[in-house]
Amino acid sequence: MFPKPIHTFPLKFQLIYKIVLPIVLIIWLLPLIAIFLTSVRSATDINTGNVFGWPSQFLLIENYSEVFKRSKAILYLKNSFLITIPTVILSVSLACLAGYALAIYRFRWALPLFFIFVAGNFIPFQILMIPVRDMSVSTGLYNTISGQVLFHAAFQTGFCTFFMRNFIKALPFELIESGRIEGVGEAKIFLFIVLPLVRPALAALAVLIFTFVWNDFFWATVLTQGESVKPITAGVRSLNGQYVNNWHLVSAASLCAAIPPVVMFFLMQKHFIAGLTLGSVKQ
Amino acid sequence: MEQIVRFNENKRNYSENKLAFAPWYFLLPAIIFFLIYVIFPIFQSVWISFYEWDGLGEAQWVGLANYVELFDDEYFYTSLKNNFIWLIMYLLAVPMGLFIALFLNQVVFGIRFYKSLFFFPFVISQVVVGLIFSWFYNPNFGLLASIFLSFGLEPIAVLSDEDLVTYGIIFAGLWPQIAYCMILYLTGLSNVSKDLMEAARLDGAKGLKMLWHVVLPQLRPATFISVVVTVIGALRSFDMVAIMTEGGPYGSSNVLAYYMYETALSEYGFRLGYGSAIATVLFFIMLVYIGYFLWRLYKNEREV
Numbered sequence: 001m002f003p004k005p006i007h008t009f010p011l012k013f014q015l016i017y018k019i020v021l022p023i024v025l026i027i028w029l030l031p032l033i034a035i036f037l038t039s040v041r042s043a044t045d046i047n048t049g050n051v052f053g054w055p056s057q058f059l060l061i062e063n064y065s066e067v068f069k070r071s072k073a074i075l076y077l078k079n080s081f082l083i084t085i086p087t088v089i090l091s092v093s094l095a096c097l098a099g100y101a102l103a104i105y106r107f108r109w110a111l112p113l114f115f116i117f118v119a120g121n122f123i124p125f126q127i128l129m130i131p132v133r134d135m136s137v138s139t140g141l142y143n144t145i146s147g148q149v150l151f152h153a154a155f156q157t158g159f160c161t162f163f164m165r166n167f168i169k170a171l172p173f174e175l176i177e178s179g180r181i182e183g184v185g186e187a188k189i190f191l192f193i194v195l196p197l198v199r200p201a202l203a204a205l206a207v208l209i210f211t212f213v214w215n216d217f218f219w220a221t222v223l224t225q226g227e228s229v230k231p232i233t234a235g236v237r238s239l240n241g242q243y244v245n246n247w248h249l250v251s252a253a254s255l256c257a258a259i260p261p262v263v264m265f266f267l268m269q270k271h272f273i274a275g276l277t278l279g280s281v282k283q
Numbered sequence: 284m285e286q287i288v289r290f291n292e293n294k295r296n297y298s299e300n301k302l303a304f305a306p307w308y309f310l311l312p313a314i315i316f317f318l319i320y321v322i323f324p325i326f327q328s329v330w331i332s333f334y335e336w337d338g339l340g341e342a343q344w345v346g347l348a349n350y351v352e353l354f355d356d357e358y359f360y361t362s363l364k365n366n367f368i369w370l371i372m373y374l375l376a377v378p379m380g381l382f383i384a385l386f387l388n389q390v391v392f393g394i395r396f397y398k399s400l401f402f403f404p405f406v407i408s409q410v411v412v413g414l415i416f417s418w419f420y421n422p423n424f425g426l427l428a429s430i431f432l433s434f435g436l437e438p439i440a441v442l443s444d445e446d447l448v449t450y451g452i453i454f455a456g457l458w459p460q461i462a463y464c465m466i467l468y469l470t471g472l473s474n475v476s477k478d479l480m481e482a483a484r485l486d487g488a489k490g491l492k493m494l495w496h497v498v499l500p501q502l503r504p505a506t507f508i509s510v511v512v513t514v515i516g517a518l519r520s521f522d523m524v525a526i527m528t529e530g531g532p533y534g535s536s537n538v539l540a541y542y543m544y545e546t547a548l549s550e551y552g553f554r555l556g557y558g559s560a561i562a563t564v565l566f567f568i569m570l571v572y573i574g575y576f577l578w579r580l581y582k583n584e585r586e587v
Binding site for chain 1 (some may be wrong): 303305306307308309310312313314316317319320321322323324325327328331338385386388389390391397399400401402403404406407408409410411412414415416418419426458463466467470471472475477480489493494497498505508515518519521522525526539540543544547548555558559561562563565566569572573576577580581584
C-alpha cells in the first residue's frame with residue numbers, strides 16, 4: 001500500500017491525520033455547504049448581504065416549498081425523470097446487443113465498428129448540434145421529451161457499447177462455445193447465458209448514464225424552447241434569470257437538481273465507481 | 284493452438300454459417316441509432332460549413348468563405364486561445380487528483396465515507412457548480428469578496444475582469460474534474476502490487492522516490508484515462524461558460540464550444556454555416572486526441 005499505512009507512524013502523526021481529514025473535507029465541500037446554507041436562509045439575510053455567513057433563521061421547509069409553489073420546479077424535475085429513465089433503458093439495451101456482437105463474433109467489421117462507437121463518444125457536441133436540431137424540427141421531435149430521449153440514447157450508445165463489449169469480452173468464452181455445441185440458438189445464448197452474467201455491468205452503466213443524462217444542459221438548451229419539456233438543469237438556469245437576487249430560492253432549486261444523481265451515487269456507489277474507472281486498472 | 288484451429292474452421296464455412304449473419308442482428312439497432320444521430324450529423328455539419336445559411340431561407344454555397352472569415356475573427360482567436368488555456372490549466376486536475384488520492388489512501392475509521400464525499404462534486408451538474416461559483420465570485424457579497432475584505436483588500440470582480448475571467452471559470456471547473464481524477468487514482472492505488480512495493484522497500488526506496496519509480500509506473504493506466512477525460516472535458520467546456528459568463532465580458536471568456544452555439548443559435552444571429560465552420564475546427568482539434576486514444580486502444584487489442 002502506498003503511501004505507508006498511517007498506523008505504522010507514531011501516534012502523534014495518526015492524530016494529526018485524523019484531525020486534518022475532516023478539516024480538508026470541509027474546505028473541499030465548502031461551496032456545497034455554502035449553497036445549502038443559502039438555501040435555508042431568509043430573504044432578509046440575502047438583502048442585507050448575509051449570503052455566506054451563518055443564517056439568522058433556518059427556513060428549510062419554507063424555502064423549498066416556496067420554490068415548488070412559485071416556480072415550475074416540479075415540472076422540470078418530472079421532465080428530467082421522463083427524459084433520463086427511458087434513455088437509460090434504451091441505450092443500455094442497444095449497447096447490450098451491440099456489445100455482445102462485437103465481443104463474441106469474429107468478423108472483419110468487429111474492430112472498426114467498435115472504434116467508431118468509442119470515437120463517437122468523444123466528439124464535441126457542437127459538430128452534431130445544427131443537423132440534430134434541424135432533423136428534430138423537421139420530424140416534429142423538437143421541443144418534445146422523446147426528441148431528447150432519442151438523441152441521448154443514440155449518443156450514449158457509443159459509451160455503453162464500449163463498456164459492454166469490454167465486459168463481455170472478459171467473460172469465459174467456453175460458456176458460449178458449450179452452448180453452441182449443444183445446439184442452443186444465438187439469441188438464446190445471449191438471453192440465458194450472457195445476460196445473467198452481465199448484470200453488474202448493467203447496473204454500472206445504468207447509474208452512469210443516469211447521471212450523465214440528468215446533468216445534461218447543452219442538449220436541453222438546443223432541443224427545447226419554453227418551459228413545458230425542460231429538464232431541471234435548464235430550469236435552474238432560467239430560474240436564476242427570473243429570481244435575480246433571490247439566491248435562497250435558486251440555491252434550493254439547484255440542490256433539488258443535484259439530489260437525484262447524488263442519491264443514485266450513494267445507493268450504487270460500488271457500481272458507479274466500477275463503471276467510471278473501467279480501464280484505469282490493468283485487467 | 285486450439286483457438287487458431289477453431290478460428291480457421293469458422294472462416295472456412297463463413298458464408299454458409301449462420302454465425303456470419305448473427306452479429307448484424309445484434310448490431311443493427313445500435314448502428315441505426317448511431318448513424319442517424321452521430322455519424323451523419325458530423326458529415327452534415329462539415330457540409331453546412333461551406334454554406335451561408337440562417338436556418339430558414341435558402342442556403343447559399345460560399346465555399347471556404349466561412350473558414351477564411353475565421354482567420355480574421357478576433358473572437359475566434361480569443362476562443363481558441365481560451366480553449367488552449369483550458370486545456371493546460373485543466374490538466375492540473377490530474378496531479379491534484381493524484382495528490383488527494385494519496386492523501387485519502389489510508390485505512391482509518393470512516394475513510395470510505397470520506398472518499399465518497401470527496402467524489403461528490405463530480406456527481407453534481409455543472410450548471411449547479413457554475414452557479415455556486417458565480418455566487419462565490421460575486422464582488423458584492425460573495426465569499427471571495429469577504430475573504431478579500433477581511434484582509435483589508437479591495438474585492439476583485441473575477442467574472443467581469445477580462446484577464447481573470449477564464450481562470451475563474453476554469454478554477455470552478457477543476458473542482459469536479461479533480462474529483463474524477465482522484466477516483467481513477469484511488470482505484471489504481473488499490474491495485475498497486477504489494478510485492479513490487481516490498482521489493483523496492485527492501486532496496487531502500489521510500490517517499491517520493493518510491494512514488495516516482497515504483498508506484499507511478501503502475502498507475503499508468505489511471506494516468507492515461509485521467510489525461511484523456513480531462514482533455515476532452517476541457518475542449519467540451521460549455522456549461523460552465525454558459526452559466527457563469529455567457530462568454531463575456533466582451534467575449535473574453537469565450538471558448539469554441541460556446542462561441543459556436545452563440546453564432547449559430549443565440550440572439551447574436553443565426554449564422555449556421557459560420558457556426559458549423561467553428562464546430563468543424565473544434566472537431567478536428569478533438570480528432571487528434573481521439574486518434575491517439577484509438578491508437579492506444581488498438582495496441583492494447585493486439586496484445587490481448
